[in-house]
Amino acid sequence: DAGITQSPRHKVTETGTPVTLRCHQTENHRYMYWYRQDPGHGLRLIHYSYGVKDTDKGEVSDGYSVSRSKTEDFLLTLESATSSQTSVYFCATGQFSGNTIYFGEGSWLTVV
Amino acid sequence: KNEVEQSPQNLTAQEGEFITINCSYSVGISALHWLQQHPGGGIVSLFMLSSGKKKHGRLIATINIQEKHSSLHITASHPRDSAVYICAVRSGTGGETSGSRLTFGEGTQLTVNP
Numbered sequence: 001d002a003g004i005t006q007s008p009r010h011k012v013t014e015t016g017t018p019v020t021l022r023c024h025q026t027e028n029h030r031y032m033y034w035y036r037q038d039p040g041h042g043l044r045l046i047h048y049s050y051g052v053k054d055t056d057k058g059e060v061s062d063g064y065s066v067s068r069s070k071t072e073d074f075l076l077t078l079e080s081a082t083s084s085q086t087s088v089y090f091c092a093t094g095q096f097s098g099n100t101i102y103f104g105e106g107s108w109l110t111v112v
Numbered sequence: 113k114n115e116v117e118q119s120p121q122n123l124t125a126q127e128g129e130f131i132t133i134n135c136s137y138s139v140g141i142s143a144l145h146w147l148q149q150h151p152g153g154g155i156v157s158l159f160m161l162s163s164g165k166k167k168h169g170r171l172i173a174t175i176n177i178q179e180k181h182s183s184l185h186i187t188a189s190h191p192r193d194s195a196v197y198i199c200a201v202r203s204g205t206g207g208e209t210s211g212s213r214l215t216f217g218e219g220t221q222l223t224v225n226p
Contacts, residue, residue: 042216103155
């Protein structure tokens with residue numbers, strides 16, 4: 001398994017506060033992804049990165065921003081958290097486009 | 113209608129039974145993934161396939177591109193197989209900047225009782 005670490009693993013925050021989730025990988029994979037998982041939905045792509053400083057939006061990107069200043073780290077920021085962003089967030093990585101992807105353990109975020 | 117449909121949503125089996133989970137999709141794809149999500153959340157990739165059949169231990173994955181359908185089989189099921197099994201498809205080939213943009217099914221919750 002790829003070495004993917006997400007932090008924090010659990011967080012409770014108040015509506016309107018900024019929140020940053022960190023994904024750290026040790027495999028030197030080119031591609032990194034942020035997904036959210038909610039009941040009644042499959043995993044949905046928020047943002048992804050195809051290289052340092054190269055990012056693009058996924059299907060549910062509103063209210064989220066990302067940054068990738070180095071290969072190993074991909075940050076997901078909720079600028080002003082809302083209750084609809086309560087979810088489980090998964091980071092994933094992959095070496096090649098279309099190849100196997102590897103998931104982190106998930107970050108449980110509750111916005112109250 | 114979702115692009116990726118899994119059936120059944122929930123499945124309970126007795127230890128030793130043969131398990132089949134189905135995945136149907138509505139778009140042309142370049143690859144299909146089967147993933148396993150354990151209680152506690154961790155997600156592991158089981159298979160990636162674009163044609164035919166793959167086998168790993170007691171797990172077998174098949175795909176029929178013409179029928180837009182894939183199945184995941186578990187032989188001699190065991191309580192440790194209890195997990196959510198997720199099907200995901202990659203549409204088209206995209207390019208180097210498109211990454212592996214997958215569309216996921218909602219998952220099948222499998223419970224294997226001793």
